[in-house]
Amino acid sequence: MSDLQEFQKLVIANASEVKGLSIGDTAPDFTLPNAFGKSVSLSNSLKEGFVIIKFYRGEWCPICNLDLREIQKHLPEIQALGATLFAISPQSPDDALTATQKNELGYEVLSDAHQEVIKAYNLQFDPGDDYHQRRDLTKENGDGSKTLPVPATFIIDKSGKVVAGHVEADYTQRMSALEVVEALKALKG
Template sequence: MNNQADALVNEMVPSYAADLAATIAPERLARSQAVSAKLIEAHIERNALGVGAVAPDFLLPDASGSMVQLSTLLAEGPVVLAFYRGAWCPYCNLQLRAYQRALPQIQARHATLVAISPQLPDGSLTTVEQNELAFPVLSDVGNKVAQQYGLVFQLDDDVRERYLAMKIDLEQSNGDTSWQLPMPGTFVIGRDGIIHLAFVHPDYTQRLEPAAIIAAL
């Protein structure tokens, strides 16, 4: 993929998708597109918390094993909470790199950026290292926190087989046998613990732009 450091998240997606189509086998591309279509048709985003809801508190380990609590962060200022699928998801990596570039603007508004996935801590560390992230990346093993935010969905046997065919083994990366994932979702949470902005899209290639986050802080 070309270097597009200044591009917005969703402007980068078509370019990445075109690069992907040109470099992977047609049958693998077809499997990926089938998985995406199935998730969109399920409308699972309707279960997610929205604006005005109270953000559930949590205590989770970061990539180095230190515990991070939402309520402690909120005592210092607003929190931007980004749920992503895992280090294996290229669209998640595009999003996290874009958020890293926006980090100085987020911090200038006295806010903290945090990312969460169901990966084991080693997977969180991989995410931090490969994307050169300077914000906390937390492990929500078992999707317990993502469940409270209404993001978790079950992968059926057909989708599971498609993932395994693409060499995505969630049992290995997430350390459980549930074959559940969170929908990618980004929440801006005020110091009062109320969600001020929520973005959860059924198409996992669509992510909240950094500019929208900054405008909400």
């Protein structure tokens, strides 16, 4: 097994206890700055319809960038189904702007620099000392912390309930854009 595979196994093991929110849970409300520093709130967006939240590790994560670009390709269909899309990371608004520009995103990329929303959604974890020796998260995260969110996707209905979701300790596994679209279609009935 390669060094990278061993490293990935350690990170996944350190995230294995993280479960996130469950279907039926009430999604904690939040207000976060977007890439341009404007405040965006979950409760205001829910007035318009479903909200999809993608929690990602940061703009430095290649797998996260692939996931953010994939969902961008399906944004017109997601919006046609009456949903708003947010991506949330523990990085600063400047880093959110970098992610927005680098990936040519047409949806809100929000900064949870103090990881309050990440904690409220039960996604925060410490990837471990081996990880910290390879990547200095204190330089990546907005608040200088050493924790990350487990990548997750939640679909929240107008009442604020989680109606679909995907939380996976293996950061290479994400809820695909097609799965998001299919879930929205099923929910719209």
